[in-house]
Structure formats: structure tokens, C-alpha cells
Amino acid sequence: MSMVIDFQTDPSEYRHWRVEYAGEIANLYMDVEEDGGLFDGYELKLNSYDLGVDIELADVVQRMRFEHPEVKVVVMQSGKERVFSAGANIRMLGSASHAHKVNFCKFTNETRNAFEAAEEDSDQKYIAAVKGVCAGGGYELALACNYIMLTNDSSSSVSLPEVPLLAVLPGTGGLTRVTDKRKVRRDLADVFCSVEEGVKGQRAADWKLVDEVVANSKFDATVQDRAREFADDSIKASGLSGIELKPLQRTFGDDGSVTYSLVEVVIDRLAGTAKVTLAGPEGEAPGSVAELHDQGSGSYLLRLARELDDAILHLRLNECEAGLVVFHSQGDPELVLAHERLLLDNTDNWLAGEILKYWKRVLKRIDMTSRSLVAQVEHGSCFAGVLAELLWAVDRSYMMQDEFEGDNRPMAEITLSNGNFGTYPMGNALTRLQTRFLGEPEAVEAAQTRVGESLESEEAQDLGLITYAFDDIDWEDELRIFIEERTSFSPDAMTGMEANLRFAGPETMETRIFGRLTAWQNWIFQRPNAVGPEGALQRYGTGLRGKYNKERV
């Protein structure tokens, strides 16, 4: 699996999904092309999926927000007879590397969180209309919808057969959504997760595994009725018309580097680092939301978010050995603030709101990226407002102090905006500053009194906004030593350490999925009982069951 995986697609290229738009309701059909797998060696039978199928789904969900704001209800359903979805493709999982399995699960988790966010942020509600087998990752797709309807026939069921059949966990939030979102009683959840064939009919509703069970003869009509009712009850504004998300401008280099219009990714494979530089705006902020709409996907903050999102995904899946990601920025902080201010001042405008909500998702994607992250606040940089969030998403930050010889760029500074105090919460539902100052809420208040001021290194350090400030004498050596040391550590220990240090404070369903559930799954993905030659994942489809070492750990 050494090909470059591309996370960009558009509806003209879809092989696995189709959408029928009908005003406020969109019918989304999963109809996976069997021989359309991202890699060779497996067939995507029974609406099973691999990363390629999920990249399309993520694109559907994203375009629904920006291109189809008129949609209030999305009905997710199968385009095939007798099967909703059989979940992640087992042969693909069996042949994939550990790193691919883990990153595949992470991306699919993020996509499922994105349906839930669509309702929470934009009143775009997802219904799962389940006919036929809905197993494993298929049921996890449904669980991420906020209303599940199941047809009542002899062959339609929901199930999580991973544990009995494959000796792994449901990999995309299934266990957590069963207990924490649907609040299924834990002993019933234990039974449900232990029976390969799953649960069907009224029992599925009684156990809260689905919201509604409908006679098969009335199912399709009832689903559309329900969609209509939800659309009628929606508080989402009506009659909005979207903008087009145009293709990103990108140039890939041979060494994994990528140049976008506003983002530059430079890979140093020998050093194990990626340098990600964000450019400030080329010009003034739009004078009005009308102008913002005219600029569409070319507008600065939307374009930057899309490019940064794509860059992060590229690093995650295609440049696994770039263990340290260093964020830089160059540009005019006042212009960044002006672009953000237009959005913050117009959150009642759907597009302004969507761009801010998208930044929330992109920043969360960075939080969840298992690389060491660092920011360098250099002279000429523009870590202001939303871009300053990066300083608290990273594991540590370095800032230039005083003048540097031969460097005539404007002095390094950080500027806070009101956006830093609630617009971009982390997965734990706190702002990055609240998480940073968990034990010192007064430090958040102190920072808030300085909104709009240019804070040079001494003030930034006093306020606790950065880790270190170094002057011209020390800067280069300190950074070099840090980078050499960091990249010499065990990548696994780094991943575990960062997963624990980044998310202080309360936990949410989201942090539980990425923390507790993911970590247990990663552990199991290493165990011979699952992935060894006699493990269940390897033996799947051979007619032999897994042979297990019975020792409990």
C-alpha cells in the first residue's frame, strides 16, 4: 500500500454513493462498486467499504453543508437489495498494515462525527433507513445518524459481530455510541455485541438499538414521511442556496511535499519532519457577506481550511514517517483578523457560520493527529485569531524574541480574537485555552482582556500563550536540538503520551471514542488472537475460526 491516497474527489467521480436532491430532503444511496477498492486483493461485496468509499462519503457530507444548505434531512440508505452494509471490508483489514488499519479507523470516525456535527451545528439531520443486513461498520454508519429506522422482515437486522466473528472491536465508535449515545443497558449491550446474527424487529427497538421498526410493506413510504416531518419541524432556515466547492489547486512533489495556494508542506524524509507553512490573506477581507458569497470557495479562510485539512490527511496516510509536524505562518495578522471578523460578526449568515464550523472540525482533526506537533512563531508570522488556535493545538510552541540579525520582517507577535474564546471548541467541549489553563481559569480571563492587542514574546510568555521564547543567539540551536531529540524518540511512546496529555479535563463521547475505544482497538489490532496467522482476522473466510491463546490480560 505505497500509492499516494488522494482525499479530494467530487460527485462526478463517485463510484460508491449517489445523492438524489429533492428540495429539503436528500436521499443518499450507498451502492458500493465491488471492484472499486482502493487497493488490489479484495472485492467490496455487500456494500462493505474501504478508505476509498469513506473518502467519497466524507465528500458527500462536506458538500451537503456548503453546496446544499437547503437540505434539512438526509436519508442514508442502501442502493442494493437485501443489504444495508456489511461494514468495513474484512479482507482489506486482514491485509492492511497496522498503521493503515489505525488511520483508516480514525478517518472513518471523523466522518461519522461529521454527520453528528451536521445536525448539531447546522440542523442537517441524518436518518438511517435500514433494510437488509446492517452489520458491524454498517450499523456504526447508522449509529452516527440521529434517527434509525429498521424494516420489520425476517432478514433485516442490526448487529456488531466483530467480537465473536473477528476478535476485534467495532472500530468506528460502535461500543461508545451504544452505551453513551443510545444508552443501551450494559447487559443488553453485552448480549448484542456477542451474537453474530444481531437483533431484529421489535426487540431492536425495545433495546433502543433503533428508534423505530416499521412493517416492510410500509417502510419506504414511512421513511419519506418521517423525513418530511423532520424537515417541517426543522429550525434550519429555508431556501438557502449553496456555493460550489471548486477543486483545490495542488502540486505534489516527488518527496511527498505539496504546494497549495495558501499552504506549503515540505517533507524532510531523512529528518522525519514536515514543515507546514500557512500564508496570510493576499488582500482585504470581503466588505460584506454578499462579497463573501461571491468569492465562494475562493474566499481566504475557507480556502485555507480546505487546504490545511487536505494537507493533514496527506501527512497522516501518505507520510507516516514524518513524525514531527512544524507549523509556520507568514503574513499580515491584521488581515487574518479582518477576514475572521467578517465571519464572527455574521454568524447568522449560513456561509459565514459554516466556514467557522469547518475550522472547528479542521482544528479537531489536528488535535487528533498522532504526530508530534510544534509551532514556530517567527518574525513576519500571522498567528492571529483562528490561526492562533494552532499554538494551543500543538504540543509546544517556540517564539522569536527581539530582533534577529538580517531579518527585517515585522516582529513576531500573537493577536487574540473573540473567536479564541468559544468558536472552536475541542472534542472535550472546552476551548483550547480552557484546556490549556485547566487549573487556572483566571489565566483565560487575563488573556481575554487582551483581545486585539499585538502581543510580542515577553507578553505572550507572561500570559502563558507560548512555551518558549528565544532570541537570535539561541533560536537556531534550541530548535535544532529539540527537533533532533523529538524525532529520536519511539513514535509509539510519543503517540501514547500525546493522546494522554492533549485532552485534559472533561471527556465527551467524542474523546471517549478517540481515547478509550481507539486505544483498546489499537491494542487488539496488535494481538496474535486477531492478527496472527491463526487469528480470527486472518482466518476470516477460510472456514476456520480463530485459534486463541486463552490467557486474559
Place this chain on the structure above:
Amino acid sequence: MSMVIDFQTDPSEYRHWRVEYAGEIANLYMDVEEDGGLFDGYELKLNSYDLGVDIELADVVQRMRFEHPEVKVVVMQSGKERVFSAGANIRMLGSASHAHKVNFCKFTNETRNAFEAAEEDSDQKYIAAVKGVCAGGGYELALACNYIMLTNDSSSSVSLPEVPLLAVLPGTGGLTRVTDKRKVRRDLADVFCSVEEGVKGQRAADWKLVDEVVANSKFDATVQDRAREFADDSIKASGLSGIELKPLQRTFGDDGSVTYSLVEVVIDRLAGTAKVTLAGPEGEAPGSVAELHDQGSGSYLLRLARELDDAILHLRLNECEAGLVVFHSQGDPELVLAHERLLLDNTDNWLAGEILKYWKRVLKRIDMTSRSLVAQVEHGSCFAGVLAELLWAVDRSYMMQDEFEGDNRPMAEITLSNGNFGTYPMGNALTRLQTRFLGEPEAVEAAQTRVGESLESEEAQDLGLITYAFDDIDWEDELRIFIEERTSFSPDAMTGMEANLRFAGPETMETRIFGRLTAWQNWIFQRPNAVGPEGALQRYGTGLRGKYNKERV
């Protein structure tokens, strides 16, 4: 490592710890005997520890609660010069099996939680007085104390060098206590956990890693002053005198079975099961707290708790292949309730309070046991009050319904007590019934209206207190099929599933340590970068650093 590990000890047998009692203050000295390791092949240098050292510490903490209720402040310190503790012994970890490493970390975590519980439950406060090197698990010992004092000299420091030095995580809650208990800023925590040599002097206090830094010349006196101040400020009652925790009565069988006075453990190694039967009281409850004190460690509920606790630890460490633990009880439920009622009615009596708090800890130990757990509520059983908690600690429960042919025992029933509604919270700070009915708080209220009633199977099922009820015709087959199926599943998948399904709802520092942190550590404990032949844990002490696969996962 196939010897039987014994979790029972007493002060006359201590090799690694000593306690000097001086009224309200106890000075606890860690002075590990180098050649006193539990297994061969390593020396416990520099106050490093293995499971044997921790078994003694757990005994100290437990006896402090029951035998020394007069103690208000415990000062944990080193009995050696120039070193507080170097943490878990690395050679022991390097040579231990995966299962031993994981269970070792779990037990040490439970012991550290027990110091914190001593202050929270009984106002018995632990101070860590740190002189010399305090590294890794040594600092985690200190972190579990609620006040850390550090001497200010050139060689005394606190550190978590696991990541840079050993490519594993601090294994006993260190990362979580740094971020969530001490609320160290995350970028400073990142720096702290990346530097082998740690942090010393004033910086340790500035970063909140310790509470107080004291000049070396004044350190010992200041520590005792501080202990005196805390004792004077304590709200704990003065002048209490303890009871003796007498040795447990136990007989071990060759097949791993154990017979206690009230608990019987029967192992079926071929089937992979352990049957744990709890006996009801032999006689009436004590008529008064005076009588309870006279009975001391022979009193029913204290004796049962100690025996059950020991049985669970025996199963965890010595019978790793007993993947399914089946709880039974036999006895008079009214007597169980009477014994519990005496305690619930007298929580202002220290001993009554301590027995209830100990049950809280024992039940949590069961929650955290990575075995499939099931309860069988048979005729003649006594799942009442505190023993009914077991029905919601297990993954699922089965209850006999109607009369069984040839069985003249009293009909199976469950009786709730007020204790089930707040006395024994889980690690997530909810009661087991609140966790069970997370989505239906009204079901908890409905159960509470039935306190004191004998609930037979139909009522128990209607109230949602059990999973299944079967009559004489189905009982045996259903249980047999369940047990055969359950023990055929992958033990690892079971562990992961149970770790996720058991703890719905809010997370606490405790659940984060056992869920998020432990799972990541278990994952790392499987990775070649740590445990492979070129991994850091294997190479420790050879002069070679670990050689790492640089791929990020």
C-alpha cells in the same frame, strides 16, 4: 513466573517498608531490599519496585485505615540516601510477560488510588517528602499523595523519563495525574515528560509538579511541621483506636481453587471458568457498634470483603486462563441486609464507615477485572443489599424462575437496600444502578421505591435488575450454551469490549487512568519499539538505545 503470588502479608513479614507510628502522624519509609524481588533475575536497586513491594504497600495502606484510625497524616519518604524511588524495576518489566506487566500496572494503580481514597473517604492524608531522585513510578507514588514536598539541592528532582528512556508510558497514572490532578499546563507537561533528567528546585513548584520546595537544611523539620499542621487542621476524629486485621483463613487446592471461610473459588481450567460462591452470614448481625468492634476482622461483612478481594487478586494474577468468572451466593438475604443495615445506620462510627468504604473499593476492583463476569441468582441465594451490587458489576446475570424440580431451597430473590443508591459508587462516580440506567433515570427511582422487598424473577426482570430469567426447563441449557460460547471468544476482544461497555456516562480521573491511559500503555507494551529485541525496554542497561521503526500509527 508460574509461582502462586500471595497478596496477603503483615507487618512482621515486610521486607521493603517500615512504619513509625507517632500518634496522629505516621512516618512511612520505603527501603526496598535489593535481593527481595518476587522473582529471580533482577535486583531491586535504588528503591525500585516490583509487585512484591507493592503488595506490602497495599497492606500498609489498608492497615492504616483499620488498625490505625488515629493516624491523620502519613509521610511517605525514602529510607535510603540520595534516592526517593527509581520507579518500577526495568529488568523485571523487560523480562515479564505481557499479562504480568498489565496486571502489575493495574494493581499498582489500585494501590495509588487507595492513598487518594484514604484522604477523600477518611481524612487520612498522604504527604510525599522527596529527597533524591524521584523518577518514573517513584514520582507516580508521589503524585498519588495529596501534597508533594521536594528538597532543594542539586541532585533531587522529579521526573517521568519513561518515554525518552524506555519507549513506554509512565504506567501508574502519571500522565493523567499531571494533567488532571495537578493541572500542569500541557506544553510544560510535554517538556517534563520528554526530559530524562526531570525538573528540580523552584521550577518544579512553578510548573506545579510539586507543592513546595524547601531548602535542604530545613527539609526534614519542615516536613514534620507540615505534617503537624495538616494533622491539626484535619477534621478526622481524634483518639480512635483500631482493630487488628487477622490473617485470612484459606486453603489452596492444587488446581487453583481456594476455600475461605465465606468464599469458595472453584477453578475449571479445562473450561476456562472460575466459580465464586459467597456465603451469607452464619448468624445475626451484631446488636450494636460495640459488638461490631468486638468482632473486629471476624465480623461478617469485613471478613467477606477481605476474602473476596483476595480471591479476585488470586484469579487475576494466578489464574489468567479463567476467562469467565461466575458469581453465586447462598444464604439468608435478610441476614445480609441486617448486617449491612447496622453499618448504614452507623456511618458516624469509624469502623462501620471503613467497612462500607472498603466494600466500595472491592466492588471497584471487580469492575476493573478484565474477565467476563456473570452472576447466577439461584434458589437459596442472598443477593441482597451490598451483595446485589455484584449483579450490576457483572456483564450479565441469570435468575432462576419458578420452582425447580427437587430443589427445596427458598425461591430465588433479590432485595435492594438503601446502600444500593449511593454507598458504593463506581469509578465514574455514579452508582451501578445509575450507570445501568443511564438513559432511564426513572428506572433508578422505580427501583428505589422497592427497597426492602423480596423481588422474585418476574419483578426483578420488570425492574431491569437482571438480564435473563429461566425456568427449570431452560436454565441448565441456557447457562451451558452461554458459558461455552463466551469462553470460545478471543480473550483480548472480550477485554476490550468489556472495558468499553462497563463504564458508560461521565469519566473521572480514575476511569481515565484505567480506560484511556491503560489502553495506550497496553498497546505500547505490545509494540516492537518497546518490547522487541531492539526495543528500548529490552535494551535498557546494555548501553544501546532502542532502535525504532519510525512509522507513526
